[in-house]
Amino acid sequence: MKETVVVKVGGHLLYEMVQGKLRTMRIREYAEVFRQAAGQELRLIIVVGGGAPARIYIDAARGLGASEALCDQIGILITRLNAWLMLVALGEQAYPHIPASLQELLDAVSTDRLVVMGGLQPGQSTDAVAAIAAELSGARLMVKATDVDGIYTADPKTHPEAEKIEEASYEEILEVLWRGRIEAGRYALLDPVALRILERSRIPLRVIDGTNPQNLAKALAGQPIGTLVRPNQEA
Amino acid sequence: MKETVVVKVGGHLLYEMVQGKLRTMRIREYAEVFRQAAGQELRLIIVVGGGAPARIYIDAARGLGASEALCDQIGILITRLNAWLMLVALGEQAYPHIPASLQELLDAVSTDRLVVMGGLQPGQSTDAVAAIAAELSGARLMVKATDVDGIYTADPKTHPEAEKIEEASYEEILEVLWRGRIEAGRYALLDPVALRILERSRIPLRVIDGTNPQNLAKALAGQPIGTLVRPNQEA
Amino acid sequence: MKETVVVKVGGHLLYEMVQGKLRTMRIREYAEVFRQAAGQELRLIIVVGGGAPARIYIDAARGLGASEALCDQIGILITRLNAWLMLVALGEQAYPHIPASLQELLDAVSTDRLVVMGGLQPGQSTDAVAAIAAELSGARLMVKATDVDGIYTADPKTHPEAEKIEEASYEEILEVLWRGRIEAGRYALLDPVALRILERSRIPLRVIDGTNPQNLAKALAGQPIGTLVRPNQEA
């Protein structure tokens, strides 16, 4: 039976801020990586985030008086738009629509095709969606592609001495996130809810730099890249 | 019983191209106009178009190989995002979600609240959606807010001698659109499908300049502004 | 990969007016043609129209005061009834229900089975549904089975000198439809909306006489029968 990996692709990876354009070239490269990996005994679920266009719409909505929950809802629509772009790039190998609930995700996964999705519900990050998808599909790994090359001991922007963590337990990473939260506003590299879900089902997580799509290929091939978050050794 | 008017708001009216920002100020003004009009024995259905963000996503999707129907689908998601912004601005007087089918529109309308929606199906413009909504709700008028102040005898950009039409029958306007189509690529001011729907149900249409929200107030108050398209006199 | 063809079967082909009976024999013959064609590397989407039973219900509804949009809705239910008959005749090779939205159509198509459907939304003809289905599925051809053997230069009932067109561009056929419209009430052989959709995606259309099911077999086998509508040569 095929093994399943869930990949979370940060929305900011898909958008070129200065020119206000979508990075179709990079999307095409991701699609190529996914199609090739899926050919090698892998079942892939790809969860796409919101990024800059989400921020533009959410800022406007907040300015017009939207509740935070409604802002989330609007952000979810953008994640689905981004997911459509990925789906288009993947072509016929992909399941032909974007699951809007976990029920629809189960149907999609059972077709054995590449599945692409965005957010699901207000109050839930796309990290958490990816973690739940990993649980539901019995995934052996979750990969999170973002714009830094792993998790650091502190926010590298404000702590130049921060060091990249090669490997750590969920517990240790939760510590790091918790400390970062207290010090520096939200150091929002990773949603702790996602981490707890992965922890309870003992699914490892690899956080990688997705600005180079080849890093994704490496992570899917099992190479040690970025930061690996894993169950406690003794457990 | 309340009378119903359907208003189509062009998506380009909501977006400031150069700075790449949503026009929250203008959206707030529209909302104010709609709330006040709805207070005066009117039931309003507001259909919002896609505009520039739709174009950005559709261009990206087409570049990635999407079919035209899929491009439409992506455009529809953007119209719904735009509709959410309007809904937020309208606040508690509005029906709390965006109908995604005519069935849901009927439910929404039967609550007597302000209803906001975007597109429905590929191959169907938001003009056509507005026209169908007008039919289904027994509307007495459809207003189309765009960025010119009415329909001209030819495309004013390429024909400086073109004159604004104050009033004409559906038949005459279809002639104008047909001629414009042959000469100059698509002069896409108005979807002929929408016009035919309005014609079969004899619902008049007013095309106005929506860059000034007060024009909408005037059109809703029955003032002669822009171009009026109406049934043949003799019919 | 299989190629896709979309077939529109006019509802009037399924109903014997004088005796008020459904033509089960002919439906069985169509089914036989479709099953055999689908065996030869073809993926088929069959869109069925309304015909006489639709007219009976629509006339009653209009007499009771229904809006045109509601009449369309009622007509759509009849097209789905007709689609069920076709589905029953096709047996196990067919996808087991009638898509009621384009989303459901995508799911159906992705199973690689014979798909049967009727109308989708008020204000949209089944011709237009078939054209959109052709776009969404990347079809290489649409076939329209009706009760005349092609498109004529004018309505043959009122213009005995009218000649059948063997082959023409979308543009030329739109001209013919437009002229027919002006002269003679609606010469409703073909929905111009469908034609524009096919034009934008450059999908050819063949209009054939479906009273003989073997004509369908010929059209599916690529034989030159009826009228072919195609992109401009130079394009």
Add this chain to the structure above:
Amino acid sequence: MKETVVVKVGGHLLYEMVQGKLRTMRIREYAEVFRQAAGQELRLIIVVGGGAPARIYIDAARGLGASEALCDQIGILITRLNAWLMLVALGEQAYPHIPASLQELLDAVSTDRLVVMGGLQPGQSTDAVAAIAAELSGARLMVKATDVDGIYTADPKTHPEAEKIEEASYEEILEVLWRGRIEAGRYALLDPVALRILERSRIPLRVIDGTNPQNLAKALAGQPIGTLVRPNQEA
């Protein structure tokens, strides 16, 4: 609080067999009766059956090899078409669409409008649908309008000595139906499943001749007409 009555209108009452036409005049009269009754402290749920058009489509489907369950499904679509006609005739006082599940029925009922529906599921008669609707809505009465003026001690067509029953318990009527079943093929005046549902919730049923719409007005006004089926006295 308003009281609820459920009315089952037999589909054969809506259709003129010989001319193959829908009885729009009679539908309009029913609608008038329903609108007036609903004005008098009554909440009405109207369940419409299939009649002759259902038979035409079901016979065709069975001829093409449909399972009985599929035939039921097709019949259900016709009951919904008939329900649409009634809904159109009722106009603005009616809930604007046809509930397709009991969940949707609950939503409809909670709006306090006239609700019209057809069948729900294969294997379930519209009599049974009406009985369930009566239970779910806490109705105080179900009325069944058919083309005989009540329940007889035997099938009056084959037993001229049969007598009309003025009033009886569910138990007694089940006896009559059971005997009729054994003797004479199905004497299908009434679905025993419906009767059992009414019995368990102690909702009385009145069976009346609906060919004269005024009989419905009488039944809704509480006049003793047709046959009354009621709980056992001692219970």
Add this chain to the structure above:
Amino acid sequence: MKETVVVKVGGHLLYEMVQGKLRTMRIREYAEVFRQAAGQELRLIIVVGGGAPARIYIDAARGLGASEALCDQIGILITRLNAWLMLVALGEQAYPHIPASLQELLDAVSTDRLVVMGGLQPGQSTDAVAAIAAELSGARLMVKATDVDGIYTADPKTHPEAEKIEEASYEEILEVLWRGRIEAGRYALLDPVALRILERSRIPLRVIDGTNPQNLAKALAGQPIGTLVRPNQEA
């Protein structure tokens, strides 16, 4: 083509009353039987009933004033919970969710996997659901697993002289059920509605003792166990 068998598993078989625990061991054995049978050219649809947990919730609901229809609805939720347990035990061979309508059942069946479901609608027993599912899927047999080893000439609890019936026609069994009903309150071994559905489609039914899962294996293998209900010989 695979043949289809529908199995109804009584909810009381899954629950140990005294200790208030679900019988996970027995569920695992059923799952084993189903997985093996499905490997041998069989397509299986498994319909699970409610049992003791349904009674606990229904009693509470009735005590709080729920209508009978609502009690049914609550019971249906429990049948779906039970169905989820079975689905979990079946693992990857099973369709990944519980059909909540016949439409969803058709989709599920068309995947050729093991399908598990519970109830569908108030007023309809899970016996009736299983019978409809048998019709819709063209099943060649329905098996009902309960806690007695077949149908007796009378309720064996109150009639010690009652004898087990090896084989009988639908008609004869309906007689038995009818007599039992009159004498002794509801002798609710079997829903007559289910029997009538099986009768109209001539699908035989085998009633077996499911407390030993191996009996199910025997019934699926075609061995003569329990009571067989079948069409009349002459028909």
Add this chain to the structure above:
Amino acid sequence: MKETVVVKVGGHLLYEMVQGKLRTMRIREYAEVFRQAAGQELRLIIVVGGGAPARIYIDAARGLGASEALCDQIGILITRLNAWLMLVALGEQAYPHIPASLQELLDAVSTDRLVVMGGLQPGQSTDAVAAIAAELSGARLMVKATDVDGIYTADPKTHPEAEKIEEASYEEILEVLWRGRIEAGRYALLDPVALRILERSRIPLRVIDGTNPQNLAKALAGQPIGTLVRPNQEA
């Protein structure tokens, strides 16, 4: 305009463990409290948890090999069963069904009735559901009814010296939860995700002892009972 309060009722409050019975008496008392409060300018959304029956089903599912996400799904079904009981007890004042998504919640809330719901999605506690519902509905308060009389500085079961907190900021409570987590396995009084949602929208939370329904009446009337969690003073 009415103010909104969201009440979370712990599932364990509804179930008597030893006798394995639902506490219908207590449910009736809650309903009485809710109906009276709703009469006083309050709009109420009641979110019900799972409790012991959830645990029984989840344990069985886990024993059969269910993923954690599936266990959550099963737990959600139980929360909805519990919600149905509350809904039944509330009677006609309640919205007639259980929202299964935030979209459905918005519809329910817009009817101004008492709304009852359970869980929504795997990986999301009913605490989090209640917090999101509070955000979406613009609630001024969330009340959590559980079986202790507030939040303590440590788990009172293992730390006899722990003291009840009368009032604290979200930040301070998150500290307490975090410390509890490290020391003593999960001190799962409150889902931190819920707290973060309330924090971002500045909605205060009151945690009370719900074993006495009158405490709920007090909390709804604004009396200082249990623990109040509120925004930072300076913010």
